[in-house]
Amino acid sequence: MSLILAIESSCDETSVAVIENGSLIKSNIVASQIKSHMRFGGVVPEVASRHHVEQITQVIDHAVADAGLTSVDEVDAIAVTQGPGLVGALLVGLTAAKTLAFVHEKPLIPVNHLAGHIYASQLIEPLAFPLLALIASGGHTELVYMAQDGSFEVIGETQDDAVGEAYDKIGRMLELPYPAGKYMDQLAQEGVESYQIPRAMLHEDNLDFSFSGMKSAVMNLIHNARQRGDEIVPADLATSFQNAVVDVLVEKTVRALAEYPDVRQFVLAGGVAANSGLREGLKSRLATDYPDVAVLIPPLNLCGDNAAMIGAASHHLFEQGRFGDLSINAKPGMML
Ligand code: KG4
Ligand code: ZN
Numbered sequence: 001m002s003l004i005l006a007i008e009s010s011c012d013e014t015s016v017a018v019i020e021n022g023s024l025i026k027s028n029i030v031a032s033q034i035k036s037h038m039r040f041g042g043v044v045p046e047v048a049s050r051h052h053v054e055q056i057t058q059v060i061d062h063a064v065a066d067a068g069l070t071s072v073d074e075v076d077a078i079a080v081t082q083g084p085g086l087v088g089a090l091l092v093g094l095t096a097a098k099t100l101a102f103v104h105e106k107p108l109i110p111v112n113h114l115a116g117h118i119y120a121s122q123l124i125e126p127l128a129f130p131l132l133a134l135i136a137s138g139g140h141t142e143l144v145y146m147a148q149d150g151s152f153e154v155i156g157e158t159q160d161d162a163v164g165e166a167y168d169k170i171g172r173m174l175e176l177p178y179p180a181g182k183y184m185d186q187l188a189q190e191g192v193e194s195y196q197i198p199r200a201m202l203h204e205d206n207l208d209f210s211f212s213g214m215k216s217a218v219m220n221l222i223h224n225a226r227q228r229g230d231e232i233v234p235a236d237l238a239t240s241f242q243n244a245v246v247d248v249l250v251e252k253t254v255r256a257l258a259e260y261p262d263v264r265q266f267v268l269a270g271g272v273a274a275n276s277g278l279r280e281g282l283k284s285r286l287a288t289d290y291p292d293v294a295v296l297i298p299p300l301n302l303c304g305d306n307a308a309m310i311g312a313a314s315h316h317l318f319e320q321g322r323f324g325d326l327s328i329n330a331k332p333g334m335m336l
Contacts, residue, residue, distance in 0.1 A: 005017070019308060056093070115150075134282075138272075185238075191234075191240075
């Protein structure tokens with residue numbers, strides 16, 4: 001049994017959750033800073049840190065109250081994102097977590113943000129191993145093989161941009177609000193595939209990705225059309241890009257399943273797991289090609305950054321006594 005208070009502050013959401021046994025959400029408060037970063041077209045690290053400082057105590061109080069607790073004394077441990085992420089942003093969550101752990105004499109559990117994205121699915125259904133996860137977010141695109149709880153083998157990854165980053169940069173050129181992934185996805189549902197976008201590395205015999213060339217292809221199309229004074233159809237461009245991205249991600253996932261035939265469950269993780277084309281593409285292809293592999297895709301509110309996923313990922317660490325002490329530091333480049 002565990003009741004864990006979890007804190008996530010790696011980027012632009014200040015979030016605190018209370019999670020029971022790594023699977024039941026007692027509370028999950030997410031204070032988004034998106035409005036403050038929107039006018040800059042991206043996350044400004046200094047602004048993010050300042051907002052975390054302003055928000056963190058209120059968000060902790062809110063999460064404790066929402067979980068029906070009267071004090072942090074009632075939880076068994078404090079979990080916190082140690083990395084990867086923005087150093088100043090991570091430090092705010094870490095400092096808050098260390099303070100709570102010290103004052104309330106609770107163990108402190110450092111958690112990897114990417115592990116958190118995978119464990120978000122444990123809030124829906126128990127994870128079954130061996131498991132294959134596709135993490136697709138603003139900073140990462142990786143295929144991860146997990147033989148058991150807490151064991152991560154990165155078997156494929158992007159050689160350049162993350163998929164979310166490519167979405168955001170194209171969206172910015174189309175003057176969509178930040179972060180543009182969601183708006184690109186909405187546009188993609190209204191268009192037809194009329195532009196040719198390369199499917200980078202699709203036929204290469206590995207599990208890696210490359211999104212920088214695909215992003216540049218779209219940006220060049222926009223640029224050249226503008227120079228010629230031609231119209232581009234944003235919805236068609238979004239559809240063409242999305243179809244190319246989904247083709248690559250689905251194909252590499254299927255290839256990974258062929259290479260790891262013992263996989264019992266597939267988990268889609270990260271902010272881009274909210275993408276309608278990707279959700280549908282993976283579900284239908286895996287149902288046809290791998291009907292015995294269970295597919296877990298979190299609901300939209302658990303795809304983006306949130307503390308519930310950190311609480312979910314901390315449960316097995318709690319059971320194994322994998323605690324940190326008060327000297328632990330933020331790890332901006334932390335790997336799985
Ligand atoms: O996991 P996340 O919340 O933060 C990171 O850890 O990076 O992912 C954020 C990324 C952003 O790039 C955002 O544009 C993208 O996820 N995103 C989407 C969609 N919703 C969010 N990308 C494509 N389609 C979506 N529906
Ligand atoms: Zn994330």
